[in-house]
Amino acid sequence: MKRNSKKHLCGAITKRTVRKVLLSNLPTDILSQILSWLPINDAVRTSILSREWKYVWRGHTNLTFDSATMRKQYFKASFGYGFINATEFISRVDTVLRQHSGVEIKHMEVKHMLHNKHANHVDRWINVAIASKTKELIIDLNGGFKLSLSRDISRGIYRDKGEPYNIPPQLFSADNGPYLQRLELTSVSLHLPADFKGFLNLKKLTLVDVSITDEDVQCMLSRCNLLEFFEIAYCRMVTSIRMPKPLNQFKHLLVDKCPLLQVIELNCSLTVLEYTGTVVPLIFTSTCRLKNILIKFMTCHAALDYMVTGFPSTLPSLETLTLHCAQRERIILPGKTFIFTHLRHLRLELVLLGNKKRHTDVLDYAYLLEVAPFMEKLELLMWLCCQRRPYCKEDGELRSRPPHHHTHLKFVHISGFFGHKDQVELALHILRSSIMLEKMEINPRVEIADCDESEKQFYEREQYVDGHRVATEYVCKADHRNVVDA
Template sequence: MDGDEESCLPANTVEHASPEHEERNKDLQDMISELPHEILVSILSLMTFKEAVRTSVLSRRWKKLWSYTTGSLDFEDSKAEQDISHNTKSLGAGRFKFIGWVNRMLNSHQGSRIREFRVRFDLNNRSRRYVDEWVAVALAKRVQNLKLDFLPFLRKFDSPRYTFPSKFILPSAKCRYDLSCLRSLDLKFVNLTDENLDCILTSCPFLEELVIVCSELLSHIKVKGSSLSLKHLFIHCSDLTTFEVSAPNLVSLAYHNASKGGPQVLIENAPLLTSVTLGALYDPVSIYLHPLCSSLPQLEALHLHMNLFKDGLEIPQFPMLFNLRYLTWLVQTSDTASLLGLTSLIEAAPFLHHFELKLEWTEPWRRRNAKRVNATPNQYLKEVKILGFRGYAIDSEIISYLLERATMLEEIVVDPHPHACLTEGTFMEEKQAARKKAEQLKPKLPHAAKLIIL
């Protein structure tokens, strides 16, 4: 939801209707308005926060109905974000206005429970008093999904970040809240201490999703406990020293290391973990990949985010992944690198069904000759998708390998996407050149395989 309460109202969007239509709409509105209060509140609770507040203009009876909703309280001001990005001096005034708007809306809300509470704005520790009050209100209303996203609009990270309040979760705290209703906790650019994380895990018996992005205070992540209900864990932090997982109900895990020399993910007990995403900003992703997959033979989906700017990665041996069906590589690279060193991962997945490669070109490319590695023929790989295709060595050689391996390939999708920094004229030239190179793949396709060029 954007801006203050008035900004939720549609502006210049009302179409003129015939008198007959206006009369029918009025009759329908009157019929709905005659429904019991509880039913109307239930209907509004199924709407978005923005939609629910907009109904306050319908009539006097509807004016405050939204304030009894038990659905989502969603606070975001994308227009202010855009204005601040163009005028950096307006950040202070923008924060002041946003805080005032949230305060007014929360003071007006009468509902005893809410399903979701979400705040997304450029806030830091200077706004702590207000954010603490908001979190307290959400917890008092037994919120199920709590989301705080304080990404700096100007991408400056020198201000002290907001720290999640210990006084609400520590066992010794006087104003501790009951967290048993919490199902999802999503904290982005919010500091969380090791002690706070431990308390959250022990105090939220039904927590199913935990997202922590860019917390500066976390160093030891230990998600361990036989009674944990946690199903989805997403960690994107730097300077971690420990990352241990023992969660019998965990289904998906995402770990993005934003610093050099991050810890291995030690998994002891995660029999249901079938989807893993791994990303590394500085380290080769392979140093996390090999030990992790060795302990997860049940893995079905693997997504890798990596940077390649030199020769490439080499993984000479890899544990067999007989259950792996979906493999995705997101690669920031230049044409001097090679992905062929990772083909051992594909070879270790004999029943792989879908492979997707997304290339993000971050450096000017240099021409080199394509290399070749032998591929073991396989009948199970049916779908291949290449995004960011140029037809240079790095993507041509991996496509040649895949076409040689996938003897029963059904479909290959190619999306030619040139360098984002190119001028408009050069952009179109590069795109057309990439499309022509993609067309040249047709004679190399297995029989009955379709080539789709986006």
């Protein structure tokens, strides 16, 4: 017992000694680096700990100014951090920057609803970023409410939020070029100066709800030779995205809901492309190394038709394709199509529309086994927006397509399976044709993410039990390898 007490006492002394070393003997630059892992408001509060701690936070290298870090209350209320008006926000940011050392700011982020009438203040903050050789600069004058921009674009709404702030020309000066590695601009106006030479080390560029011309977009892309990632979203003036000059480091392009966009033309070693919008031509001036494509069409267009006729034929390296489409009419399948020789993973999100009668035919998607002969994983996420009862024998014999032996498909996932006749026929065709199939999952639930929740729940209540019953009765009974999981 004494031995345990002595051991406990020694442990307590050791802990106090370690704690004393951590708090008292660390160099100021180390303490400053540790504080940089905290939000700026928490870092500032450490100044009241002692005289030694009063100025440590001033070397904070990660400055994020938003409603959370500039809030009055320390604890988050149940309804959020609360609204901070522009005057309060500006005053608090100015207070922090006035006391900050202004040296080695690696990351500066301003996220609040501000307009061009606040230009003097935002200009001053950007000048601080330039003077401190900031590597990452984020100016979001929509307050981080990206969802509101998405809804406005989808509904064709343009809200008058005041004249957008004009990015000052000094941000694009040659003095700032060598340091900036990441630039994100939201809800601003941007006009490049005539002498813009580019950002020598910029790797990530994001333009969201930015008033910018096609020429300035092309200029920025062509003069940032180390660019790896480019996102452009909700830019209402942009009609084309062109990259005539090869960018050897460029890997990832994200284009989201630019309503006037008509063409995307690229000359680069791109490996990932994400696109949301209307159907536009994708032009690759050289053989492309694209491996991963995610496309979401906002207007009705048959997924199968786009894959076999509208897709670029210069994509020999494509391995993963995600395609979201809404379809009303059935298409006529062509006799000869482009074969995806490298495609391994295909994910289709299909919204099949119809009122009292649906004109589409799910069995048409059996054609996927022919156009993607080396596919290993297939995901079919369906939402059938129409009135149709689950299959029963009174609906006639189940159709079958000519047998097609697929030697690579191993995993199939089907959701939104309401038990309609053509869904049963497609599931049976895939089951019988895929000789290497290891697992087929069939789920009546709707898994397409952006569908209206109330409508999804209505369809699930009406269709879930029937979908499960039909899958069990017709698909599982035809499964002689025990690979179907309904």
